Amino acid sequence: xxxxxxxxxxxxxxAAPYLFILVPFILMAVFYLYPIFYMVYLSFFKWNMMKPKxxxxxxxxxxxxxxxxxxxxxxxxxxxxxxTVAFSLILSLLLALxxxxxxxxxxxxxxxxxxxxxxxxxxxxxxWTWIMDSDFGLLNYLLSCIGLKxxxxxxxPDMALTSLVIVSVWKNIGYNTIIISSALAGIPKYLxxxxxxxxxxxxxVFFKITIKMISPTMFFLxxxxxISAFKAFEIVQIMTLGGPQNSTNTIVYAIYQYGFKFYKIxxxxxxxVILLIVISILTYLYFKxxxxxxxxx
Amino acid sequence: xSGIELKSIxxxxxxxxxxxxxxxxxxxxxxxxxxxxxGCGKSTLLRIISGLEHQDSGSVFINGKCVDNAKPGKRKIAxxxxxxxxxxxxSVRENIEFGLKNKKIPKEKRNTLIEEIMxxxxxxxxxxxxxxxxxxxxxxxxxxxxxMVKEPDVxxxxxxxxxxxxxxxxxxxxxxxxxxxxxKATFIYVTHDQLEAMSMGTDVALLNAGTxxxxxxxxxxxxxxxxxxxxxxxxxxxxxxxxxxxxxxxxELIQEGEFIGFRPEKVKIIEIEKSEKEKSLYLNxxxxxxxxxxxxxxxxxxxxxxxxxxxxxxxxxxxxxxKLKIKYKNIVVFDxxxxxxxxxxxxxxxxxxxxxxx
Ligand SMILES: Nc1ncnc2c1ncn2[C@@H]1O[C@H](COP(=O)(O)OP(=O)(O)O)[C@@H](O)[C@H]1O
Ligand SMILES: [Mg+2]
Numbered sequence: 001x002x003x004x005x006x007x008x009x010x011x012x013x014x015a016a017p018y019l020f021i022l023v024p025f026i027l028m029a030v031f032y033l034y035p036i037f038y039m040v041y042l043s044f045f046k047w048n049m050m051k052p053k054x055x056x057x058x059x060x061x062x063x064x065x066x067x068x069x070x071x072x073x074x075x076x077x078x079x080x081x082x083x084t085v086a087f088s089l090i091l092s093l094l095l096a097l098x099x100x101x102x103x104x105x106x107x108x109x110x111x112x113x114x115x116x117x118x119x120x121x122x123x124x125x126x127x128w129t130w131i132m133d134s135d136f137g138l139l140n141y142l143l144s145c146i147g148l149k150x151x152x153x154x155x156x157p158d159m160a161l162t163s164l165v166i167v168s169v170w171k172n173i174g175y176n177t178i179i180i181s182s183a184l185a186g187i188p189k190y191l192x193x194x195x196x197x198x199x200x201x202x203x204x205v206f207f208k209i210t211i212k213m214i215s216p217t218m219f220f221l222x223x224x225x226x227i228s229a230f231k232a233f234e235i236v237q238i239m240t241l242g243g244p245q246n247s248t249n250t251i252v253y254a255i256y257q258y259g260f261k262f263y264k265i266x267x268x269x270x271x272x273v274i275l276l277i278v279i280s281i282l283t284y285l286y287f288k289x290x291x292x293x294x295x296x297x
Numbered sequence: 298x299s300g301i302e303l304k305s306i307x308x309x310x311x312x313x314x315x316x317x318x319x320x321x322x323x324x325x326x327x328x329x330x331x332x333x334x335x336g337c338g339k340s341t342l343l344r345i346i347s348g349l350e351h352q353d354s355g356s357v358f359i360n361g362k363c364v365d366n367a368k369p370g371k372r373k374i375a376x377x378x379x380x381x382x383x384x385x386x387x388s389v390r391e392n393i394e395f396g397l398k399n400k401k402i403p404k405e406k407r408n409t410l411i412e413e414i415m416x417x418x419x420x421x422x423x424x425x426x427x428x429x430x431x432x433x434x435x436x437x438x439x440x441x442x443x444x445m446v447k448e449p450d451v452x453x454x455x456x457x458x459x460x461x462x463x464x465x466x467x468x469x470x471x472x473x474x475x476x477x478x479x480x481k482a483t484f485i486y487v488t489h490d491q492l493e494a495m496s497m498g499t500d501v502a503l504l505n506a507g508t509x510x511x512x513x514x515x516x517x518x519x520x521x522x523x524x525x526x527x528x529x530x531x532x533x534x535x536x537x538x539x540x541x542x543x544x545x546x547x548x549e550l551i552q553e554g555e556f557i558g559f560r561p562e563k564v565k566i567i568e569i570e571k572s573e574k575e576k577s578l579y580l581n582x583x584x585x586x587x588x589x590x591x592x593x594x595x596x597x598x599x600x601x602x603x604x605x606x607x608x609x610x611x612x613x614x615x616x617x618x619x620k621l622k623i624k625y626k627n628i629v630v631f632d633x634x635x636x637x638x639x640x641x642x643x644x645x646x647x648x649x650x651x652x653x654x655x
Contacts, residue, residue, distance in 0.1 A: 188382075190378055190380065190382040191382060191384060193349050193369075193378075193382065194376075194378065194382040194383075194384070195384075195395075196349065196368070196369045196370060197347065197349075197369050197370060197374070197375065197376050197396075198370065198395050198396035198399055199368075199370030199371075199396060199399040199400055200395070200399045201399070204399060208384075208386075208387075208395070209384065209386075212386035213385075213386060215386075
């Protein structure tokens, strides 16, 4: 059967969009999909980049679960992630609530808070390495001024990871506060008026209206903050190199160390696969929860 | 003294005066409509009564008590907002329950109250839905239910029907009238729609630019407008108004600079002039626009006075050249400040007497 002109045109039209996405799709395949599959593939091998690869099945994974270092890395990562995320979000929320009134001073404070976000993380890490220097750092100087004992910050195995948490929180608060502020500004005023007529007390208003209305934003920030905490690398590389005594070694830094310092490519790949799975689960949970019970306008 | 009393309310926003010396005595159990063009300060006045906004000077009394220092929740009022202001995070039921919970009403009592209201407004099947999944009419009902469940002395409503389609609006108008009868509460209803005001209000306060132009029953305002603004605001199409000038048909009878007005439905189209006992104004005209609406028709007719709008019931006019007749008793005279003086026949009599006296 012969196709009419218009039918042909429609066919051409339906092909066009696929052509347009072909280029980005190829780029994605080369730079995202291929490395992911290659990583999964490598995780089943023993390979130090010199000798030929040797297939060892799940041995890398088994080794991971029996390696006390890996368990410590896991604990470090969770500690860093939980405290960074919790403090960034809670402090940002309090700040955003405080800055809710759009006065001149508040706008000034807001831009001050936002500035850490635009400084590159590398610079932030360097600056804080100086600030937290145990002997000549600003922080210890300030502590001594108010009569407190100096803290060894990055040199103390019990304190180093907490120090990194402090720096990350300082860095994250700007972005989080801006996002929460705009969510707060987006709550219609009439809801508060309706609540006033309904005789709601300030606590009820805060939890039943303010928090409920910004819950999608908070949830979004939660996921973004968790994922970025999992991916922490520069800050460890510049400030502590994973030490002292492995106390600040987190997963992405460990993957880098195992891969490019100890040349255990297969082992590092297996760790990468585990990180991939954790982040995939989190993302899946995010979308699932989002659908079920978080308010979106 | 019951009802609501407003005493010399003034309100400015920055240097813009929004309400100027408003004094109103709103009767208990009345359905009082605050009517006026957009931006005249109706919502502001309603919000001052509710306590959401505070007046710069003047006082509000509800049931004889001064409420100037009472919080909105303590004024025994309930408000229906123009956009309903439902809590988007709560289900229909939670929306209605919220106020009751805050008042610490026990659970069993809450449940009976809510069941009752749900049946009244017909929302049972929707009670667990969030407002975003409801139609405009259903949201409107939730907003009403949320107000009703508080059993307030006063219902405040700010253009509650303006977001509904025409058919639903007609239906809701009737339901609101019924609700008013049933609840025996005082209703204060803000609208810019004269039809809503006429059809629902027992009293109408007509506002313009922050002042009360007239406060009366809708019929009295319609029949006896206090000034040209009220005359033009009520009635559709609005009253024909002409300034008396040179070579004007009635200029021997009325002073220059004064105004006359007559309603479009009071103009008759006649075949031949007959001399009658009742005096009338006769004009020749030519129809330039016809609007046939079925049960009625509206014409723009060019005459020596200017263009006159005429509304006729049933009959349709197909010829272009027509003769018009307007009875003197249906013509209203306004003074130079646009305030109502009298109907033309009464005006002539009193002017005559004045002349005699002089
Ligand atoms: N919060 C406010 N700040 C400044 N101006 C306002 C505010 N609320 C209302 N106005 C102004 O007051 C006037 C009356 O407003 P409103 O009472 O809402 O009028 P209406 O309800 O009759 O349309 C308008 O000109 C409006 O711009
Ligand atoms: Mg308004």
